[in-house]
Amino acid sequence: MISKALIWFKRDLRMQDHAPLVAAQAHDQALGLYIIDPAWLQSSECDPQHVDFTLACLGELRTALAGYLGHGLDASRIWAANGSNEVMTHLLQAFGGPGRSVLSFTPTYSMYPEYARNTHTTYVTVPRLPDFTLTSAMVLAAVAEHRPTIVVITTPNNPTGTTTPLAVIEEVLAGTDAIVVVDEAYQEFARHPERTALTLLGRYGNLVVSRTMSKAFALAGGRVGYLAAAPAIVDACRIVRLPYHLSAQTQAVALVALEHAPELLAQVDELRVTRDEMLVRLPQLGVEVVDSDANFCLFGPFGDRHDVWQRLLDRGVLVRETGPAGWLRVAAGTPVETERFYTALAEVMEEIR
Numbered sequence: 001m002i003s004k005a006l007i008w009f010k011r012d013l014r015m016q017d018h019a020p021l022v023a024a025q026a027h028d029q030a031l032g033l034y035i036i037d038p039a040w041l042q043s044s045e046c047d048p049q050h051v052d053f054t055l056a057c058l059g060e061l062r063t064a065l066a067g068y069l070g071h072g073l074d075a076s077r078i079w080a081a082n083g084s085n086e087v088m089t090h091l092l093q094a095f096g097g098p099g100r101s102v103l104s105f106t107p108t109y110s111m112y113p114e115y116a117r118n119t120h121t122t123y124v125t126v127p128r129l130p131d132f133t134l135t136s137a138m139v140l141a142a143v144a145e146h147r148p149t150i151v152v153i154t155t156p157n158n159p160t161g162t163t164t165p166l167a168v169i170e171e172v173l174a175g176t177d178a179i180v181v182v183d184e185a186y187q188e189f190a191r192h193p194e195r196t197a198l199t200l201l202g203r204y205g206n207l208v209v210s211r212t213m214s215k216a217f218a219l220a221g222g223r224v225g226y227l228a229a230a231p232a233i234v235d236a237c238r239i240v241r242l243p244y245h246l247s248a249q250t251q252a253v254a255l256v257a258l259e260h261a262p263e264l265l266a267q268v269d270e271l272r273v274t275r276d277e278m279l280v281r282l283p284q285l286g287v288e289v290v291d292s293d294a295n296f297c298l299f300g301p302f303g304d305r306h307d308v309w310q311r312l313l314d315r316g317v318l319v320r321e322t323g324p325a326g327w328l329r330v331a332a333g334t335p336v337e338t339e340r341f342y343t344a345l346a347e348v349m350e351e352i353r
């Protein structure tokens, strides 16, 4: 059964004269998604001549992003904003808020609590298993306990790089009416990028897949994040966004980047190889490494990770002191940078032995 995700759309945002929503509404009735009072749709106030506004907002960019993602998506199922930071904020503005909660699984991306705080949404976390994976049973148990409006599953996860299998995500979707946001910020780096939650969108109206141009396109400064979801969820984001939220320059930059996607994504293959080498080389240097599908690896554990971080920095190598206690995160860089990191780490390991 398809979940009625939009039962979560905040009541005070259900503006009955919001014509752009009608098109999506009609479309999503088949999925059982409701933003607008169905009675209004039948009323004389609803003018079907004015209902198809799908492309009125960021039409060209949303069409291009849909083309990039594939999976039969079109602009009506895509939303874009200033980074996936803002996309997530829109979701929480529409579906979170006072008295509601968002659930995530730690260690995970450090900005989620900020989005929650800024939207007065309660932030609830449940620890991942010791190997940083998730099972559907633990996710659904956490959902039953905390009754969140939104569940965030980050895959590959930041800062661990851990992938959550599609089967787990599908079991979660089937087991809850909450909105499930699958944050695939690093999906292009995965060993199997085709194993994406986008493949589940046709079946689950409560699924949101979040993506960004910050990572694989190396365009973090461009500030372009986007999501794929049912049209009614997209239109809920359109209600809460600020007018003209994504500048013409940002849209132009994103469109050019998408036109040149093959060239810009060429480095992804190289970074994947570097990441895979790290998974082999780091244990040879005497540290554990967490299996990663992202463009970074979490390595450790160290009794004093700050000391190791400082010793690496003293050798001109900057890694991230982030994530669970005792662990450090290293990004897959150029071959020269990565060799320098291995050399520095070997020296540090010798020193602290």
Ligand SMILES: Cc1ncc(COP(=O)(O)O)c(C=O)c1O
Binding pocket: 082, 083, 084, 085, 086, 109, 154, 157, 158, 183, 185, 211, 212, 213, 214, 220, 223, 224, 225
């Ligand atoms: C898991 C995850 N999601 C989202 C983001 C935010 O990306 P953006 O630059 O699109 O806001 C990041 C950035 O580090 C991230 O690690």
